[in-house]
Amino acid sequence: MIDTSFLHHLDRLSLIVNKRVTSNYTGEREANYTGRGLIFKDHNMYAPGDDFRAIDWKVFARTDKLFVKRYEEERNLVVHIIVDFSGSMGFGRKTTKADYASMIGLGFAYMALRNNEKYVLSTFADKLELFSAQKGKKQIVSILDYLNKRKPKGKSNLADSLGKYKRLINSKSLLVVISDFLYDLSQISEVLRRYKQHEIIFVQVLDKVETKLEVEGDVKLIDSETQESMHTYISPLARKNYFGMLEEHKAKIKKACTEVGARFFSFSTDYPVFDAFYEMLKS
Numbered sequence: 001m002i003d004t005s006f007l008h009h010l011d012r013l014s015l016i017v018n019k020r021v022t023s024n025y026t027g028e029r030e031a032n033y034t035g036r037g038l039i040f041k042d043h044n045m046y047a048p049g050d051d052f053r054a055i056d057w058k059v060f061a062r063t064d065k066l067f068v069k070r071y072e073e074e075r076n077l078v079v080h081i082i083v084d085f086s087g088s089m090g091f092g093r094k095t096t097k098a099d100y101a102s103m104i105g106l107g108f109a110y111m112a113l114r115n116n117e118k119y120v121l122s123t124f125a126d127k128l129e130l131f132s133a134q135k136g137k138k139q140i141v142s143i144l145d146y147l148n149k150r151k152p153k154g155k156s157n158l159a160d161s162l163g164k165y166k167r168l169i170n171s172k173s174l175l176v177v178i179s180d181f182l183y184d185l186s187q188i189s190e191v192l193r194r195y196k197q198h199e200i201i202f203v204q205v206l207d208k209v210e211t212k213l214e215v216e217g218d219v220k221l222i223d224s225e226t227q228e229s230m231h232t233y234i235s236p237l238a239r240k241n242y243f244g245m246l247e248e249h250k251a252k253i254k255k256a257c258t259e260v261g262a263r264f265f266s267f268s269t270d271y272p273v274f275d276a277f278y279e280m281l282k283s
Contacts, residue, residue: 051068
């Protein structure tokens, strides 16, 4: 079961998002943004080059002068939370990677609720499963129930799943992807390119066995997604090489994120969830 005791501690933190873009939209621009929360701002004296259709004829009738309407756009931000539930996320004993990832996802949903933002939590493995974006506490309860019943299994393709999800986003959003990110870097880079116009947070979740590898000698390794197994010998040199490869992979993900203005964080399942949120939000 997912531990939710950390949620009330998040009241001390804030989800910082840029919701409103103050603009001088007039005329044709106004039509292009209909339905995205255009709010009347003020009038401006008509000048050559302004859209003639933006003239306020009621003001002209009163003043015999030409004025155009100006607007500011208020974007209704949707927080999109996407959690990896492929077989590899089931790794762990007391707290699996899927458990920890679910807590991170639930925490972002809770803060979106406090900010009165729409939020939607979805999961992916061999297929993408979606929730509708809503507001309110009822959605939090539904998400918690779903996550408690959801079992990590199967193979996944990050680029394919996130490629399908892109069709569901039609305005600037905050995208939070939670995974172990044990994918080829080309898949990760492809996702970042597709979503670079949005705010992106990648949260990597690894089990403490993966981050510390306190194992030596003959071991049997089982692939969580394919169930294929192999016997190997873990020596001190093998451990050193493993840590080098893991840190290199994380560094490449962080570099790819930085290039498009995204943020990347990596946590072990034995790291307190509240501390993880504090680290993410203080930056």
